[in-house]
Amino acid sequence: MLSDVKASTKYLEELSRQLRSQGLTVHPRESRDIDVELDGSTLCRINDLGNLGYFADKIAGKEAILDRIRDMARSTREYMTLLEQAPPLKADGLEDGYQLLAEFNGTVLAGHMTRYGAQFVTWEWVRNKTSLWQGHYYDPNGHPDSYQSAKRDFAVRSGLLPACALFKQEQLAEVYRSIHETLDGDIPLTDERRKTLESAAGQIEEGVPDLEERVAVSAGRERELSLHLDHADTLEGMGGVSF
Incomplete structure (x- = not known):
């Protein structure tokens, strides 16, 4: 779990990056919460556990945006927890820092933190599981749903789900x-x-x-x-x- 101060801080920093990429304004608070604003109006407050609170009168007509923020908070907390707990991914020619998030049928899902946020990659093992090839990269700041896209790609590449079972x-x-x-x-x-x-x-x-x-x-x-x-x-x- 994201329990210690350092992990909680990293979570809120990553979530803040995602929210700002969507045109939202984020104000960190001394209590380790963040306030999220749109057009100068505070929509909600999110704590370091990913819990979201809001005033109903302030989000009238903005429920869809609030749902989007809630999904981002939940998804970001999920992958930040996984990155904290996952073992390192080791392969020939692969730089340090990648964490192995999932592996099935010769396909891996990995992630690592960059200065711009979390990046996710799917690869296939080759050479008796000593090397990786054909990486599909899901970069930070490219889209707030990079993590979800990487998971879908992993499910298809690994054979967990047929491509026809997933709609774009x-x-x-x-x-x-x-x-x-x-x-x-x-x-x-x-x-x-x-x-x-x-x-x-x-x-x-x-x-x-x-x-x-x-x-x-x-x-x-x-x-x-x-x-x-x-x-x-x-x-x-x-x-x-x-x-």
């Missing part, structure tokens, strides 16, 4: 949109089907932290396409040509 985040966002188009439409639905679709939508909400942003981008592109097609139809009706 953008695919799930489109499935989510389609589900709500069905739920909100005029098509009659049985109670059983409605409950199934609502359950599926809830699972996607849990599994895609930035779902709201992905849905907004997808919907925006369709609005642009619709405007473009309407404009083209208008020009065609007028006998004009658009270049």
Whole structure:
């Protein structure tokens, strides 16, 4: 567990980096908590155990952001605990500092701390498990979901799950949109089907932290396409040509 002061401090430092990468403002406190702000308003407070507290009146309309922060706090605490406890990964040509987080069927998931935050890599063992090759790197600050992406990659590369069993985040966002188009439409639905679709939508909400942003981008592109097609139809009706 992240029990000592040093480990707790590292956790809050890493979480703060992740939060700032999402445009949030972080204020460390003397009590080893951090306050998280958006647009000058405090959204929540997170302690060194990853527990999150907030005032309901301050997060009205920002529930999705709060859920995103909660997911980041939980995920960051998980991998920081693993990095603290995991054994070192040793291989020919591999620099020191990598921790072995998981290993299965000749595939490894490793991580290490850099000056920019935690980095995760999946490799395959070669030469009688003395060397590693074909590293897939998930860099810090590239995306706050690097750890989750590395875990999915490890599951597929190691054979724990077939690639077809895992949907990409953008695919799930489109499935989510389609589900709500069905739920909100005029098509009659049985109670059983409605409950199934609502359950599926809830699972996607849990599994895609930035779902709201992905849905907004997808919907925006369709609005642009619709405007473009309407404009083209208008020009065609007028006998004009658009270049």
